[in-house]
Amino acid sequence: MHKRSSPAPWIEPPAHYKWGELIKKRGKPAFYKKGSVVISEGDTLNCMYYVNKGMATYTIGYESGSSRAVSLLLPGRIFGAGPIFLQEPICLSVLTLDDSEIYSLSMDEVTRAIYEDPNLSIDLIRNLTYKIKIILSGFTVVSFMSPGERLLSFFSSLLKEQNVTKSYDWYALSLNLTQEQIGEMIGVNRVTVCRIINHWKKKGIxxxxxxxAYIHSDLLLAKRMNTKTGCYSGKNEDSLITGRA
Incomplete structure (x- = not known):
């Protein structure tokens, strides 16, 4: 069993490697263009899915017809594991953010695999439990973090997921997200995201x-952020990433 780092509420946890291997071996691959809907709100699922390449996001729709991004599904993530057993209409959709390769594994194959290796059910329960932990973490983030801290935490979480290394004091983050999508995930509007990013640009970070997106190491080394404006003030402090006071 691996140890996980602190949950980031905007990134889904990775599946156990056994599930990834199983789905790629027994499942069916499909290729989706950027902006494709993989599953839709209201569907009843008969398959579990695995993101092998690309990136997708959970979205939630509103009665007005609008929708918002909730969290990211990066390579190595599964979705649909709970709904295939619940067999009720799902309350969200999955939309691709890049050209993506996503495998599907039928409910019959999932059940068969669990009968063959009961430990797979434990791994599945662990993954679903961790998702609940992430949801609870989201309440804490929205309640106690300023918009600037949330945005920095979002970027630092992606840097860790992409295993980005520093080059000449800069970290290059692959980012195919609009400011509106980022804002939806961290719980602020697009104008707030734009304001904070523009402030960082002016500071050269x-x-x-x-x-x-290129993020300067000074930003990740925790220059103080004003808790009301979320803006960088230029005073040295320990890293917001490590949580050192």
Whole structure:
């Protein structure tokens, strides 16, 4: 059993490697263009899914017809594991953010695999339990973190997931998300995200080129952020990532 780091409420936890291997061996691959709907709110699922390449997001729809992004599904993530056993209409959709390769494994194959290896059910329960932990973590983040701290935490979580290393004091983050989508996930509006990013740009600690965001190490080394505005003030402090006071 591996130890996980503190949960990031905007990134789904990775599946156990056994499930990834199983789904790629027994499942069916499908290729989705960026912006494709993989599953829709109201569907009753008969398959579990595995993101092998690309990126997707959970979205929740509103009666007005609008929708918002909730959390990211990066490579190595599964979705639909709970709904295939519940057999009730799902309350969210999955939308691809990149051209993606996603495998599906039928409910019959999932059940068969669990009968063959009961430990797979434990891994599945662990993954679902961790998702609950992430949801609870989200309440804490929204309640106690300023918008700037949330945005920095979002970027630092993605850097860790992508195993980005520093080059000349900069970290290059692959980012195919709009400011509106980022805001939806961290619980602020697009204007707030834009304001914070523009402030970072003026301070020379953030830049965007194409689909890559470049984050300066000074930002990740926890220059103080004003808790009301979320803006960088330039005073040295320990890293917000490590949580050192």
């Amino acid at each position: 953030y830049k965007k080129v194409g689909n890559r």
